[in-house]
Amino acid sequence: MLTFCFPAPLTKAFVTSPSLFFVFFPPNPKITACPPFASTSRISRILRATSTSTGVSISDGNDEALAGHRNNYSGVRLEETVAVDSRKLRLDSWISSRVSGISRARVQSSIRSGLVSVNGRIVDKVSHNVKAGDRVNCTISELQPLRAEPENIPLDIVYEDDHVLVVNKPAHMVVHPAPGNATGTLVNGILHHCSLPTVAFSNHDGLSDSEDNCDDGLGYFSVDQSSSTCQASVRPGIVHRLDKGTSGLLVVAKNELSHAHLSDQFKLHTIHRVYISLTSGVPSPLAGRVDIPIGRDSNNRIRMTAIPGPIKSKQGRHAASRYKVIEVLAGGGSALVEWRLETGRTHQIRAHAKHLGIPLLGDELYGGTKSMALSLLWPRTPSSCHGQLSQLVSEFERPCLHAMALRFKHPHTGKNIHFSCPPPSDFAEILNQLRKFSTAKP
The missing domain is CATH 3.10.290.10 (RNA-binding S4 domain)
Incomplete structure (x- = not known):
């Protein structure tokens, strides 16, 4: 029996088009084929760019927001x-x-x-x-605040003003402090960048003791009021998170009003995000919508799983993703896939990719093992290249997933801001190598 007893400097490289984000589809159930996404040629140009800097553009927008809360x-x-x-x-x-x-x-x-x-x-x-x-x-115990110390960690700042901070997070960096990861996180670096003292950070539920696994959990951390060196109004906050192994764009609120505004946008799903991944195999159909609830895997508590059938509160939560193959690589042994999230569940892309039978390359937790990748690539490539392939695959130590584009309404100006960021060198290297074997547009 369960009883609920609750106590009381901008870097410029290229500009993204608004058409990259404004794509609307009917709410088809389950997995369905979809028409092509807009601006595929622009996406391809971004992915083929040799620069690793980022771009930003601004346009008008009228998104509405609605507040909510999350049970802890x-x-x-x-x-x-x-x-x-x-x-x-x-x-x-x-x-x-x-x-x-x-x-x-x-x-x-x-x-x-x-x-x-x-x-x-x-x-x-x-x-x-x-x-x-x-x-x-x-x-169940109360959530105990974690204390985070400022650390001089280099950050790739894409955009910054008095209200928001957009960061290009590297792979293998945990976003916020958690048991087992009290230092070296993005939050530690942000505290130093913003010249803030030690803070108390809300300890959020995660999937394990050692990783920041939440893709879209709302978080907040506030300045330790015992410090006389900081005003109480200075309260930067993590609005959303990326998995430890995922690279790419992430927005941080620099004050309480901005945090509330951005949090509302996330709850209404009016913040648009585009991810790219390399998969083991090619999905069928080549473009579609996955509308499958996601819940915790009963056999592995640090993993989520897609749960087909009617949503049951104890088994899963509504999750919908749209995907499109941008390139078929290495004769069909892999694919470059674009993802757009309608919801933001923990490990959503990784769980939906596994459900489609195309786990992300390098995602050992969700079946994207090195042996699986090689079993798909070897039959489709010359035997003289197998040694090179083995070396390439063995060196990739994270899920091949990158948060490439981000659009949200600025909490102060009301303008829609667009950001884009090509994948880091490890992702780009394996993509370029797979292209050398063969590449085909759908």
Whole structure:
């Protein structure tokens, strides 16, 4: 039984066209073929550019916003008996499986805080084994603020004014502090860049102890008011996040009003984002819409999964993605695919790509293993190139996903701002090598 008891300098390179973003489709269910996206030739030119700098343009816009909030599970109580047919399980794993959507790290924090008992006895060991018939009582702990220190971390600042900051995040950088990642994050670098003191950062649920996995979770961090060196009104905030392994554009709010405005745009899905990826194999059809709910994988708690069928609150949340093949590479062994998100669920692109049978190249968590990539590439390439391919694939250590374009309404001026950013060198290198084997436009 679950009981909810809640306590009270701009870099210029090229300009994106508004037509790159304004593409509307009917809400077709499931996976459906779609007409071609606009401005494919422009996208191709961006991808073929040798420069790694970014571009920006501004236009008028009239997007409306609506506020919302997100449950953080604090105070949720679980009182349940372990099922008779259950095998022996770790306590943290079993609780995680009974409270849909909560992170393992959050459960472990609750256990260590003495908020969990088994058969009436408090257990503070997360690896404690529970067995059939055990009576478990758990109260989910409050979110405890994390403290982030300013760090002199080089940042690729695409755009900055008094209200917003747009950053080109490198791959392998975690966005915000979390258990296991208290330093070296984007937030640490932003604090130094904005000359802010130590801050208390809201500790959000993640999928693991070691990664920032959320693609579109709303976050906020506020300045430590005990510091006399900073005004209380200075409160930059992370409005959305990218996976640790994902590179590309991310917007940060520099004050509370901007944070609220941008958060509303995300909740209404009026912020437009375009991603590109390299996939293992080629999707069929070559363009389409995936309307499949996404929920946590019951077999692997750090992974999400597509859940076909009617949405059930305990199994998944509505998720819709549009995709289009830009290039077929290496005789069909891989593809350059563009993605546009209608929703922003955790690992949405990665989970939907896996559901389509085309996991992202380098995405070991979602099936895009090196062996799978080579099994598709070797039969389609000359044997003399297999050694080169093996070396190329073995060196790629992240999901081949890049947030290439971003458009949102400026929270102060009301203008629509457009940004674009070509993929980093690791992505570009493997793309260029695959093109050498063969490339074809759909």
